[in-house]
Amino acid sequence: MRIHHLNCGTMRGLVDHCLLIETQNELVLVDTGFGVETVRNPGKMLGPTRFTLGAKLAESETAIRQIQALGHDPRDVRHIILTHLDVDHCGGLSDFPEATVHVHGPEFRAATATPTFSEKLRYRAANWSHGPKWMVNEVEGGEDWFGFRAVRGLEGLPPEILVVPLAGHTRGHAGVAIDTGAGWLLHAGDSYFVESSIHPETPVTPFFWKMYETGSVLGEAYRENQKRLRELQRLHGHQVTIINSHDAVVFARAAGL
Template sequence: MSEWQIHSVKYAERGQRTRADSFIFDDNHDAPHDIDYYVWVLRQGDQTILVDTGYDDTEAAARGRPIRLNPVAALAPFGIRPEDVDQIIVTHLHYDHAGGLHLFPNATLHLQAAEMAYATGPCMCHDTLRMPFTADHVCEAIRRLYSGKVQFHDGDAQIADGITVHCIGGHSRGLQCVRVRTQSGWMVLASDAAHFYENLHARKPFPIVVDLQNMLDGFDTLERLASRPDLIVPGHDPLVRDYFASDLASHIHRLDTGPQKAVKT
């Protein structure tokens, strides 16, 4: 029974947001609500699997959303060389999750087929749906496909012993979460199936959504997959850094050991 270490790696943050940017139907819509940006590192022995890549300085400048650390620099405390990364689970192709694919040129991408179809299909004729994507990132995924370095999944799939992916959709058509066996039990990296703990626990959907029912049903899926609710890790919540202990550097937190205090639900 393989148990994996999981680390969250914060590479950016953004203030000057309100709760209206994070929740549909929120009564306190104009109150401030900050967001963090993460990638995740899965390790077991000499195996390393990266979950998402963040975005780089070029994308940061283009969108006016500065990053604190280039993803490669953010991963430096692990001793990870980008050319040595051979597997990346891409939860979805939005800019803040797939904007650094080109930084890891030798990696095979694990991607839901529905996500590639969505990012290259007629839905992208709509400005609102296209906004979180960047053409160069999608083209990088296509280039990787043509070099034989994309493994497509359709729904649930096993990536390695103790690691599975599960298509949820909602926020993006082929959004997938990642279920990982750890010393604390089955932990679920929700990615953007739940940006914040409050999205999940209060059943408050995030405003960027292609299928609202899938997003709402996805909250139930996350709870079904995890050994217990506090082992569901949202994709963008600053509270992750409060609940889990820092490790290796101030921007890195160890998740597989479990939260260091009770998660409010």
């Protein structure tokens, strides 16, 4: 498999780190970032978050345009794996209407049933109003993976791609682990925001991000999973490379920039 690191949305010094995975027969996206419709109609797709995110919307940064620039047909994107359903992670779903969209059950229900006021604010149904081909997976069962529980493969995807429950930032937040053949790559989504937060020996979270993290839907789970990520770095850093969604330094290193 070949993995491309894509920035699908620049936001006030942050990136929107998505993955394009070339498997033997098809393309797989991990998150979509902002989509074409986000760029063309931000009020509808982002709502009030268009101002808080500070997004610098550019169609050239959308996943579909970057996939085309790589010489691929976007129709070959057969699967999209979402870390969660915040607008900056699923805004490009409508650009790939034929893809199967994999999402954890607790996340799907939180986004579609809006059980709390804060969740109603964070999710925008406009991003899935086209009717995606949902594939909802639950968090029960699964296997152990480097100390993370209920890790599983996804229907229709190669066994080298696993979904890792990482609840906290949202109810059904998940990471995606990929066996590259030379070690594991774990996309941890919004489980942390700056790399220093998961330093294995001396973790430091800047004050702004520490305050931002207090908005996690499941605070205790968020802190526990961040602790597990630090342990993963400490014990298995030679086997697993951890990336996230928004740290520009992590993205630049992963993308070889």
